[in-house]
Amino acid sequence: MTDSAPFCAARLEPGAIVKLISSVTIVLLACSISWEAWPAAGALLAVTLAALACAGVRLAVLCRRLGLFLPIMSLIALSIPLSQGFTSTWLQISATVLLRGVISFLSGLWLIHVLPFDNLLLTMRGLRVPAVVVACLAMMHRYLFVLWEEIERLRTARRARRFGRPSRIFDWLAAVGLIGTLVIRSLDRGHRIHRAMLARGWDGHLRPWP
Amino acid sequence: MTSAVAVDVQNLTFGYVGGPDVLHDITFRIAPAERVALLGPSGAGKSTLLLHLNALLPEPLPLPSDDHRTAVTIDGLPATPEHAAEIRRRVGVLFQNPTDQLFGATVGRDVAFGPLHLNLDDTEIQARVDQALADVNLEAFAERDTARLSLGERKRACLAGVLACRPGCLALDEPFANLDPRGRRQLAEILTGFPGTLILATHDLALVRELTDRIIVLDNGRLCADAIAEVVLDDVQLLQRHGLVA
Numbered sequence: 001m002t003d004s005a006p007f008c009a010a011r012l013e014p015g016a017i018v019k020l021i022s023s024v025t026i027v028l029l030a031c032s033i034s035w036e037a038w039p040a041a042g043a044l045l046a047v048t049l050a051a052l053a054c055a056g057v058r059l060a061v062l063c064r065r066l067g068l069f070l071p072i073m074s075l076i077a078l079s080i081p082l083s084q085g086f087t088s089t090w091l092q093i094s095a096t097v098l099l100r101g102v103i104s105f106l107s108g109l110w111l112i113h114v115l116p117f118d119n120l121l122l123t124m125r126g127l128r129v130p131a132v133v134v135a136c137l138a139m140m141h142r143y144l145f146v147l148w149e150e151i152e153r154l155r156t157a158r159r160a161r162r163f164g165r166p167s168r169i170f171d172w173l174a175a176v177g178l179i180g181t182l183v184i185r186s187l188d189r190g191h192r193i194h195r196a197m198l199a200r201g202w203d204g205h206l207r208p209w210p
Numbered sequence: 211m212t213s214a215v216a217v218d219v220q221n222l223t224f225g226y227v228g229g230p231d232v233l234h235d236i237t238f239r240i241a242p243a244e245r246v247a248l249l250g251p252s253g254a255g256k257s258t259l260l261l262h263l264n265a266l267l268p269e270p271l272p273l274p275s276d277d278h279r280t281a282v283t284i285d286g287l288p289a290t291p292e293h294a295a296e297i298r299r300r301v302g303v304l305f306q307n308p309t310d311q312l313f314g315a316t317v318g319r320d321v322a323f324g325p326l327h328l329n330l331d332d333t334e335i336q337a338r339v340d341q342a343l344a345d346v347n348l349e350a351f352a353e354r355d356t357a358r359l360s361l362g363e364r365k366r367a368c369l370a371g372v373l374a375c376r377p378g379c380l381a382l383d384e385p386f387a388n389l390d391p392r393g394r395r396q397l398a399e400i401l402t403g404f405p406g407t408l409i410l411a412t413h414d415l416a417l418v419r420e421l422t423d424r425i426i427v428l429d430n431g432r433l434c435a436d437a438i439a440e441v442v443l444d445d446v447q448l449l450q451r452h453g454l455v456a
Contacts, residue, residue: 118315138315145357146309192310195266199303200375201327203295 012126016115020123023111030103035092041099048106055113065109066102073101117141135206143193150185154178214242214406215285215300215378217263222281224258224267232258234431236281240407242378247418247439248411250428251453256411257306259428260381263409264303265294284379299328302377306384308364317343317359317367318352324375342374346400362393369400379407386414415454419443427452 026048033041052062077097081090111120124134158174166174194202217240225231233255240246248256261267262282282289284297305311314320321342325335343349346366351359359367365385372380380401386394398417401408410422418425418439425442427435429452435442442448449455 121315139313142313142315142356189310192305192307193313195261196303196305196311197313197323198266198294199264199298199305200324200371201295201298203327207326 012123013119016119016123017127019111019115020120020127023107026107027104030100030107033100035096038099041103045099045103045106048103048110051110052106052113055110057109057113062109066105069105070102073098073105076101131206143189146189147182147186150189151178151182154181213378216240216242217301217379217407217409218283218286219259219262220281220283222259222262224262232431233262236428236431236433238426238433238436240409243405243407244424245408245422246410247422247425248409248428249413249415249418249425249442249452249454250411250434253430254428254452255431256428257383260303260383260409260411262289263379263381264301265289265291265297266303299375300377301379301381302372302375304365304369304372304380304382304385306387308361308368311368311371312356312359312364314356316352317348317354317356317370320356320367321352321370321374324371328375338374338376339370342370345373345403346370347396362389362396365389365393365397366400369397373404377406379409380404381409381411383411384413385410386412386417413454415443415449427454429453 026044029044030041033044077094080093080097081087084090115123121134121138124137125131155178158178162174219239220237222233222236223231224233236255236259248259250256258267263284265282284293284300287293287297289297312320314323318339321339322335325338330338339352340349343352346369348363348366348370351363351367356364356367369385382401385397385401389397394414394417398421401410401421408422410418412418422439425435425437425439426433427442427448434452435445435448446455
């Protein structure tokens with residue numbers, strides 16, 4: 001199958017193209033806005049939040065997603081002054097990185113709420129996004145659920161051997177162990193998947209199929 | 211299907227990096243279209259042996275002085291990296307965990323993975339996908355999300371992915387594990403109809419009796435018995451000695 005396969009054009013939905021392009025445009029705009037243009041960034045954030053509201057994303061869901069994303073993004077934003085020194089503009093730089101990250105994240109969140117993932121991949125293929133990128137996303141999506149199931153199994157096993165109410169410190173230590181186990185299991189799984197791919201002729205070149 | 215494949219293993223000794231030897235001096239020969247069961251307790255080396263039959267080991271590549279890979283030949287082709295692609299065309303491996311083997315978003319896309327990498331044209335790929343899905347009774351599952359399949363369906367989808375490559379030899383690692391009786395029966399019926407060489411690593415002695423003519427017993431990485439199926443299955447002491455019956 002080549003990138004220009006006819007199925008893409010035939011099954012592309014105009015609405016899906018508009019959604020994908022809108023989301024990418026918001027990300028690009030967010031990344032190009034400087035600190036001085038903070039009102040524009042605020043307006044972009046407001047537009048994205050409004051789009052999420054229109055998509056029916058509940059506030060509780062949004063807060064949960066942001067609760068997972070913000071700590072990571074804050075660490076990334078802080079890593080800049082930590083590595084380059086706390087100059088007079090460190091706060092502006094970190095805030096800009098944080099704001100750009102949040103707007104981009106919200107834009108992506110909106111996209112996956114309004115466009116089913118299969119449709120998203122199909123639209124990307126139709127818009128000539130490199131097949132490698134689309135195939136990587138497809139595989140990531142496939143194994144994200146497998147990884148999540150693995151986490152759930154580990155958590156269940158941990159709960160099954162937890163008697164009484166443990167302290168918060170114990171909980172944190174157990175979580176660290178769980179993450180470590182998950183990394184090792186994921187590496188093992190990665191090896192097994194690679195072997196299974198080799199067994200079916202994988203030669204390092206992606207050949208997407210409709 | 212390509213013509214049935216002959217497998218030759220001579221003095222195969224193998225150990226994973228940093229670990230002890232998993233296989234010790236294994237020697238056997240399987241004729242084309244022969245149906246062989248690999249029996250042995252967990253950790254006997256069955257899965258490792260099957261990986262060798264597909265040129266998937268060792269990792270990393272051996273030292274120049276390490277010539278054990280040429281101990282395995284498939285239709286006369288040594289199982290070395292140079293011949294790996296051709297060997298994988300001829301030998302289809304079904305792995306133990308179906309989740310590791312289903313990388314496509316839908317069943318149809320996953321089954322197409324092998325034929326796509328055989329560089330076939332689209333019509334032929336579609337024909338092979340349809341045929342393989344029909345062979346495993348999953349015709350209606352082409353558009354089904356691979357994450358939403360039962361274990362039995364996942365195993366059959368994996369087998370369809372292997373069959374779509376039309377291998378001359380099927381090497382199956384615990385295909386019946388964790389399947390309910392109906393799932394086992396369905397899978398057994400599919401395997402009964404396979405005309406090529408069949409190598410079956412399993413603990414299911416009833417299905418071994420039904421599906422295979424010959425048994426190779428491995429224990430602790432060593433070949434302990436190699437005989438026709440009835441002889442091994444009727445030797446209760448041998449089975450008990452190697453943890454194959456309680």
